[in-house]
Amino acid sequence: MAVADTPLQVAENPAADQDDAVPGGRRWRGQLGLWLPGGAIVLIVVACFLGPALLGLPKPVGGSVLESYLPAGSPGHLLGTDPNGNDILSRLLHGGRASLFIAATVNIVGLVVGGTLGALSGYAGGAVDTVIMRILDVLIAFPSLVLTLAVAQALGPSIRNTILALAFFSIPAVARVARSAVLRLRGQPFMAAAELCGTPAWRVLFKHLAPNIAPQLITFAMLGMGIVIIIEGALSFLGLGIPAPAPSWGNMVADGQLSLSATPMLVVWPSLALLLTVLSFNLLGENLRSRWSGR
Amino acid sequence: MTTAALPRVPGDRDPRVSPLRRVTGSPALRLVGKRLLMAIPIMLGVTILTFWVLSLIPGNAAQQLLGAEASPEDVAQLEEQLGLNESGVSRYLSWLGNALHGDLGNSLVSRQPVSEILADRLPVTGELVLLAFVVSLLLAIPVALLAAHKPNGLMDRISMMISTLGLSVANYVLALLLVLVFAVTLGWLPAIGYVPLSDGLWANLKTMILPSAAIGLPLFCFYTRFLRGDLVDQLQQEEYVTTARAKGVGSWQVLLRHAFRNSSFGLITVVGLNLGALIGGTVIIEQIFALPGVGQMLLQAINTRDFVVVQAAVVIFALVAVLANLVVDLMYAVLDPRIRYGSR
Amino acid sequence: MRADRTTYATGDAYVSTGMIDSRAPAEAHRTPAAPGEPLLTVEDLRVQFTRGGRRINAVNGLSYEMVPGKLMAIIGESGSGKSVSSRALMGLLPGTATITGSIRFDGRELIGLDEKELRKLRGGDIAMVFQDPARSLNPTMKIGAQISEAVRAHADLDKKGVQARAVELLRLVRLPAPERRFHEYPHQLSGGMRQRVMIAIALAGEPRLLIADEATTALDVTTQAQIMELLVELRERLGMAVIMISHDLGLAASYAEDVVVMYAGRAVEHAPVRTLFSNVRMPYTRALLGAIPALEREPHSMLPVTPGQPPDMSALPQGCPFRPRCPNATDKCLEHPPFLEHEPDHWYACWHPAGTELDTAPEVTAAVAPATAAEAAHHSTAHDQGAAQ
Ligand SMILES: Nc1ncnc2c1ncn2[C@@H]1O[C@H](COP(=O)(O)OP(=O)(O)OP(=O)(O)O)[C@@H](O)[C@H]1O
Numbered sequence A: 001m002a003v004a005d006t007p008l009q010v011a012e013n014p015a016a017d018q019d020d021a022v023p024g025g026r027r028w029r030g031q032l033g034l035w036l037p038g039g040a041i042v043l044i045v046v047a048c049f050l051g052p053a054l055l056g057l058p059k060p061v062g063g064s065v066l067e068s069y070l071p072a073g074s075p076g077h078l079l080g081t082d083p084n085g086n087d088i089l090s091r092l093l094h095g096g097r098a099s100l101f102i103a104a105t106v107n108i109v110g111l112v113v114g115g116t117l118g119a120l121s122g123y124a125g126g127a128v129d130t131v132i133m134r135i136l137d138v139l140i141a142f143p144s145l146v147l148t149l150a151v152a153q154a155l156g157p158s159i160r161n162t163i164l165a166l167a168f169f170s171i172p173a174v175a176r177v178a179r180s181a182v183l184r185l186r187g188q189p190f191m192a193a194a195e196l197c198g199t200p201a202w203r204v205l206f207k208h209l210a211p212n213i214a215p216q217l218i219t220f221a222m223l224g225m226g227i228v229i230i231i232e233g234a235l236s237f238l239g240l241g242i243p244a245p246a247p248s249w250g251n252m253v254a255d256g257q258l259s260l261s262a263t264p265m266l267v268v269w270p271s272l273a274l275l276l277t278v279l280s281f282n283l284l285g286e287n288l289r290s291r292w293s294g295r
Numbered sequence B: 001m002t003t004a005a006l007p008r009v010p011g012d013r014d015p016r017v018s019p020l021r022r023v024t025g026s027p028a029l030r031l032v033g034k035r036l037l038m039a040i041p042i043m044l045g046v047t048i049l050t051f052w053v054l055s056l057i058p059g060n061a062a063q064q065l066l067g068a069e070a071s072p073e074d075v076a077q078l079e080e081q082l083g084l085n086e087s088g089v090s091r092y093l094s095w096l097g098n099a100l101h102g103d104l105g106n107s108l109v110s111r112q113p114v115s116e117i118l119a120d121r122l123p124v125t126g127e128l129v130l131l132a133f134v135v136s137l138l139l140a141i142p143v144a145l146l147a148a149h150k151p152n153g154l155m156d157r158i159s160m161m162i163s164t165l166g167l168s169v170a171n172y173v174l175a176l177l178l179v180l181v182f183a184v185t186l187g188w189l190p191a192i193g194y195v196p197l198s199d200g201l202w203a204n205l206k207t208m209i210l211p212s213a214a215i216g217l218p219l220f221c222f223y224t225r226f227l228r229g230d231l232v233d234q235l236q237q238e239e240y241v242t243t244a245r246a247k248g249v250g251s252w253q254v255l256l257r258h259a260f261r262n263s264s265f266g267l268i269t270v271v272g273l274n275l276g277a278l279i280g281g282t283v284i285i286e287q288i289f290a291l292p293g294v295g296q297m298l299l300q301a302i303n304t305r306d307f308v309v310v311q312a313a314v315v316i317f318a319l320v321a322v323l324a325n326l327v328v329d330l331m332y333a334v335l336d337p338r339i340r341y342g343s344r
Numbered sequence C: 001m002r003a004d005r006t007t008y009a010t011g012d013a014y015v016s017t018g019m020i021d022s023r024a025p026a027e028a029h030r031t032p033a034a035p036g037e038p039l040l041t042v043e044d045l046r047v048q049f050t051r052g053g054r055r056i057n058a059v060n061g062l063s064y065e066m067v068p069g070k071l072m073a074i075i076g077e078s079g080s081g082k083s084v085s086s087r088a089l090m091g092l093l094p095g096t097a098t099i100t101g102s103i104r105f106d107g108r109e110l111i112g113l114d115e116k117e118l119r120k121l122r123g124g125d126i127a128m129v130f131q132d133p134a135r136s137l138n139p140t141m142k143i144g145a146q147i148s149e150a151v152r153a154h155a156d157l158d159k160k161g162v163q164a165r166a167v168e169l170l171r172l173v174r175l176p177a178p179e180r181r182f183h184e185y186p187h188q189l190s191g192g193m194r195q196r197v198m199i200a201i202a203l204a205g206e207p208r209l210l211i212a213d214e215a216t217t218a219l220d221v222t223t224q225a226q227i228m229e230l231l232v233e234l235r236e237r238l239g240m241a242v243i244m245i246s247h248d249l250g251l252a253a254s255y256a257e258d259v260v261v262m263y264a265g266r267a268v269e270h271a272p273v274r275t276l277f278s279n280v281r282m283p284y285t286r287a288l289l290g291a292i293p294a295l296e297r298e299p300h301s302m303l304p305v306t307p308g309q310p311p312d313m314s315a316l317p318q319g320c321p322f323r324p325r326c327p328n329a330t331d332k333c334l335e336h337p338p339f340l341e342h343e344p345d346h347w348y349a350c351w352h353p354a355g356t357e358l359d360t361a362p363e364v365t366a367a368v369a370p371a372t373a374a375e376a377a378h379h380s381t382a383h384d385q386g387a388a389q
């Protein structure tokens, strides 16, 4: 909608950019903005977790060098093979499995731990709030990649350690969002009413606060999925994420980098997978956010 | 104009107060002072955390330097030499004492003073970040203004589409795609390597364009989205915008003189907050483009367990983040008359 | 104190149109309205907002007329469409608004004007002062710059000329020490001073119609009176018409000559202030009058009208929108009452107007009715005229 200067509108002649005045179109587009990325995510998840079995793809590791560098469209290898003779599509889907699993776990840990910390901090206030927030301040001021690098390095590359390393950086972010959401809620009458009725704190937290801050946190987690997938890729790219022979989008990009000029598709495929997945989560998150914020 | 004869009004400045008092007593400076005080515990926390995390990493520099076959006696001797056998607390305290005197110690691996290493590497990272910042801001501001002038218009949709896409690209992916296009396919720019500024501006820039674009492009997308959103909010929600329109002022002037002026505060905050995160992002880009900056140094140091250097890098990164916030506060104080005159 | 001030200073003798001509720039379209010709005619104005697929009918067929130089009040509950309808006059509504009907200013249709003409109109022919002076001035710009901007938008002056004119405007609104204030920021001024600045900005283009949208609501009672006096004085000096929008019937009674009562986006009663207070016809207006004592205690409160909720603007009841709350309502009211000039100069939209043979006011409202009569008498100096009609 034109805001800066809107000519008076005559109903019969709505200007071209005034699509907000067409409720049908807006509703339709709003739904599309939700279902398109949502559907894409479902598709990606199904493809990664069920795809290899359904399509009868070869294993992502242990390929034969005799089959290396097969071009896309070769029989049995839709996207061709990599320098080790492994099927690229299979590696792509298996890599996505790891990325999605790690990202989902990190976000759940972040939501549960960070959300609880933040809600407690905002609800309790006073010294508890100060202590929790100062600790989180330190975690936030700490260059997140350095922290994850150090943790990953300390614990050695593995899926579990990658999750641990990334959770370190997801928790404070979620906690901040939860805290500010709780602070906003605290001023509302129903909270005061609940407290006046003598409702115990844990009940207030779970019965009244949790359902109210959940939409915001879930929206944030959608955006967080994209971020975690990217950072997990960075760790794997640097060789500190998912250990080498097992595929991940990050280490596929890193491996492809070595022969970038000869076989650029080795970089392009995992890059596209990363982009598509992150984009879907971002679009979904943005859409949810605009819904909750009522704009 | 003789102010003495005029009646005193709230917010009026007393002309008899000396300029010095006016500066030291200014609310802006007090704000900055408060921030500095708050930065102290944060910096302490960051350094303690680093020490702790590093102490968790199995193996140490002595082991790393001597290799796996070294005898335990040799390792123990080198550990003692490097001061690695003391307790974590005493090592931290002595490190802190030295650091407060500006001595960040010597690299455990090369024995070079850390300050010398930093003097070599900081300019590279600094140039990278500065280029990314300046270019992304210079592009984001006009694009956001064009987009906000007609929300949901063609320009708005295109820019929002591009920026959503740009925000979903990992910077290492973007870096490789840029290399693929501009170095491998077109051959316009070198794929990796670094030429210092002293070898000529253009030679230096040629090696910096791709890395700074890989950092700057997502940044550009982020700033564009943020500024566009804030401008539209101002235009839709702020009453002074309606006043300006009711005066009969043109739409561009409303956008530039009123909405943008106020949105710029939000932009400054975001830029400041971003700087800390951004510096961390240089690690991977410096690695990809083989730039001898702080990020690359950090990665090498982690691999060789050169904890003195890691600690220094973390301090630098955290310090930049804290300083950036400080600069944001100062800029607020200069730009926002409400703070400048202390009504808020 | 406000309620005691019942002198209708200007009475019926509104400023002649000749005075406006003498200062109005000679523009082609500015043919002066002939004496008695309306300056502003709003006819069946409708504004609909579309928000998230929901339609909100903020204005539903508002009609009124206004002669040049009048001081007219528009009153009504919060949400009755006062602000939206007046912003529609200047094309200040967001793009989510769809506007239909007719707004004729000086014989010219305003709906459908293009951006360039609208810009000339805004601040030129019609100017506006908003409710909250703390929010309606740009906090990061000096007072002088904000006035100069308004001056430049409507006059081709050099830098010095602009500044001189801006200071002159500040003097006109009696801002103390205008030269100094020129270089200050809004937060350095008090609320009353800021509102004076807002008025100075509004006057920059020598408007013929000034709309004051609750211009005094955010101010304390004393400042409120000062600002109202200033508006009344400026109107006489500059010969402009003023629409004052208010929640406050007492304020309207003290300063306005004409009153338009709005309900659910329509005008429901429109009459000269004396007529309105002596011969109130709409049950809704009567309820407003009954609520005045409460208003005096609490100058900024909303009108606590009759029991019941203000109407939901996205789902209005069938027929008369006041029906669910109206003590007079009958089945007849399921039909939409037309807004007509039932008595000379007295317009209303009601099937059972109070004080007429059609009045169906039941005894149940006795608790309200006597108070209403007493208050009406108290607040009107015109009670000597009685209910002659
Ligand atoms: N931009 C908008 N979008 C959607 N609805 C709006 C918008 N502006 C106003 N409305 C709705 O239009 C109706 C009339 O609002 P308006 O501001 O004109 O009321 P008002 O009579 O001025 O009330 P108040 O006395 O509180 O100022 C309200 O129901 C309001 O919610």
Ligand code: SF4
Pocket: C282, C283, C284, C320, C321, C322, C323, C324, C326, C327, C328, C329, C330, C333, C337, C349, C350, C351, C352, C353
């Ligand atoms: S028309 Fe009927 S419902 Fe409406 S105000 Fe008159 S009497 Fe009441």
Ligand SMILES: [Mg+2]
Pocket: C082, C083, C084, C213, C214
């Ligand atoms: Mg209003």
